[in-house]
Amino acid sequence: MGYGNGTFKEEIIYSSGVGSHPYAVASSHFNNDTRLDLVIANEGTDNIGIFFAYNYTSFQSQMTFSSNDSLQPTGVVIRDFNNDIYLDIAATLK
Numbered sequence: 001m002g003y004g005n006g007t008f009k010e011e012i013i014y015s016s017g018v019g020s021h022p023y024a025v026a027s028s029h030f031n032n033d034t035r036l037d038l039v040i041a042n043e044g045t046d047n048i049g050i051f052f053a054y055n056y057t058s059f060q061s062q063m064t065f066s067s068n069d070s071l072q073p074t075g076v077v078i079r080d081f082n083n084d085i086y087l088d089i090a091a092t093l094k
Helices: none
Strands: 022-028 037-042 047-051 063-066 073-079 088-093
Touching (some): 037 088, 047 073
Antiparallel strands (some): 022 037, 047 063, 073 088
């Protein structure tokens, strides 16, 4: 977290899982709380992880969604693809 003067708060490390290899990240608001949430393409564990922002300076534990067997997600895009006003996640796979 930045202090606005070119310096930052000490880093906080969040685990994306044993054997995970985070390959790409995107951010957006998924649960209408005005806090940016993170979406992670976890290549090593073949899933998409979401870290929901909590209390403005931290994140909740990762929630994961599995992709098809060993397709290794390598990218994520966030948009409302079906025009229902809710954000969707698309992933590129190896």
